[in-house]
Amino acid sequence: MHVWEQLKQYGIITFGCALYAFGFCWCCVPGHMTLGGLTGIAQIINAFFPDFPVGVMTLMMNVPLFVLGLKLLGRNVLFSSLYAMAVSSLMIDGINAIHSFQPLDPVLACVYGGIICGLAFGVMLRKGATTGGTELAARLVKLKMQQLPIGKLCLAIDLVIIITYSLTFRQLTQALYGIAMMYICTTMIDKVVYGGNAAKMAYIISSRHEEITRQLLEMDLGVTLLEGSGAYAHKTTQVVMCAFSRSYVIPVKKLVQKIDPDAFVIVCDTHEILGEGFGTYDPQGL
Numbered sequence: 117m118h119v120w121e122q123l124k125q126y127g128i129i130t131f132g133c134a135l136y137a138f139g140f141c142w143c144c145v146p147g148h149m150t151l152g153g154l155t156g157i158a159q160i161i162n163a164f165f166p167d168f169p170v171g172v173m174t175l176m177m178n179v180p181l182f183v184l185g186l187k188l189l190g191r192n193v194l195f196s197s198l199y200a201m202a203v204s205s206l207m208i209d210g211i212n213a214i215h216s217f218q219p220l221d222p223v224l225a226c227v228y229g230g231i232i233c234g235l236a237f238g239v240m241l242r243k244g245a246t247t248g249g250t251e252l253a254a255r256l257v258k259l260k261m262q263q264l265p266i267g268k269l270c271l272a273i274d275l276v277i278i279i280t281y282s283l284t285f286r287q288l289t290q291a292l293y294g295i296a297m298m299y300i301c302t303t304m305i306d307k308v309v310y311g312g313n314a315a316k317m318a319y320i321i322s323s324r325h326e327e328i329t330r331q332l333l334e335m336d337l338g339v340t341l342l343e344g345s346g347a348y349a350h351k352t353t354q355v356v357m358c359a360f361s362r363s364y365v366i367p368v369k370k371l372v373q374k375i376d377p378d379a380f381v382i383v384c385d386t387h388e389i390l391g392e393g394f395g396t397y398d399p400q401g402l
Contacts, residue, residue, distance in 0.1 A: 320357075
């Protein structure tokens with residue numbers, strides 16, 4: 117990787133760290149909410165032992181995870197994650213030291229905390245970094261279970277920590293707010309990490325498939341013809357498969373309706389599409 121590309125990568129990671137630290141200190145700390153992760157465990161320890169800052173405790177607890185992930189994720193990912201974890205932890209302690217935010221309305225804290233932190237995590241994940249803790253553990257799990265979205269893996273791990281947090285402080289309401297914030301956060305992570313390549317997939321079964329195919333090609337859409345067989349009539353037919361961005365949903369449905377009102381159309385959400393006209397695979401990505 118060239119020096120300029122590395123500087124750009126770490127610049128974006130630094131921005132993600134700052135965004136996360138701001139969202140955490142603004143929305144989570146004043147309202148005694150947690151996003152889970154090792155930061156959530158650090159919050160619990162800090163409540164009992166105020167002399168141990170949240171950022172420092174997070175750094176210390178992340179060390180074993182980074183040692184475990186060194187061989188599995190590679191040095192580049194580990195170094196960028198170590199940088200992100202150290203910078204975000206120091207920024208959290210720095211912001212808390214120089215300014216104390218007033219508590220927000222719990223609903224606003226959930227929404228804005230989830231959006232800001234999710235955006236920050238997503239930005240860092242797209243650059244091959246994590247802040248350690250939940251995100252690093254989720255990446256390790258994803259190596260064995262690649263079909264699972266990274267955001268949902270984070271949610272599952274964080275739920276356990278949030279429940280532990282609520283039991284420790286006997287604050288069920290705050291735990292419920294934390295779960296809502298975590299859901300928004302993980303949804304935002306998936307949007308940032310996968311959203312650019314998400315699209316729609318249509319399967320069209322029609323006796324006029326040739327005309328439909330021609331019209332779709334004129335719209336500059338990629339089309340694949342699959343051979344299908346009806347289970348009831350045992351007739352062989354062509355199934356038109358077409359992938360397109362969300363903006364083409366209505367035009368495609370109108371086109372099929374105009375050519376063949378009796379056509380059978382299935383429109384599906386796709387998690388991610390790679391290839392010409394869509395995204396490309398990033399070896400450091402997810």
